[in-house]
Amino acid sequence: MTFRMKAAVAAAATLLAGAALAAPAVHIVLIDGMQFIPQTLEVKPGDTVIWRNKDPFPHNVTADAKGGPASPAIAAEASWKFTAEKRGSYPYVCTLHRMMKGTLVVK
């Protein structure tokens, strides 16, 4: 391989890695048996988080902190989508069943 080709390959690899880093990911939090699964989720700014309710009655996702998730009631078998923007740690509860707790970490 010539020096030029090597440089080109390296440049392409760097580009690819950069693209992989920048591509926003989609994460799923299941609500099942009155629990948020996983209970703590780490995401990057720009990522999407989908809460999917598998329980037979509604729940919600309500963070105290501004910039955190704040959903309406999510009906049985329904989902709710949130795009993480601001970095931070966002503990949240279901205000209908306050024992249900989770944390979304955006870093």
Next chain:
Amino acid sequence: MNILTNKLALAAAAAAFSLTALAQSAPDDAQIAGIVVAANTVDIEAGKLAQSMTKNAQVKAFAEQMVTDHSGVNKQAVALVTKLKVTPAESDLSKSLKQGGNDNLAKLKTLKGKEFDKAYVDHEVAYHQAVIDALDKTLIPNAKNAELKETLVKVRPAFVAHLEHAKHIAASLK
């Protein structure tokens, strides 16, 4: 009725509930299904009455949630037993739940205002505690079908959350 006799009556009712649960022989899956449906139906009916009677926003929101949550559990239970080709059957426990529910409705219908709110919420505390006891001592241990057992285990925390919620409101009504 003063507060002390009211409390004593509630405690007695709750004790009678769990004694009935213990005394009866192990229910089969069809009877467990019947108990689950009866338990939810009783609380849906009380919730509907409370929604129409109460003027307290907190009590109204709680009653609405009870109707929604317990209707959801019933829908799921009926879907499961339909799939399993099980027909919900009567048992001593399902009958005593229905009787307790009817007695509660009859009593609530004679009350108004704060007295109504207090009686409704106090009964919700006793009722959810009694159902949790039935789940732990009778329903979950005796469920044969794995899916039925799993459904009961998964739904138990909802009854615990409702119990805590009802206790919280009961304390605020004092």
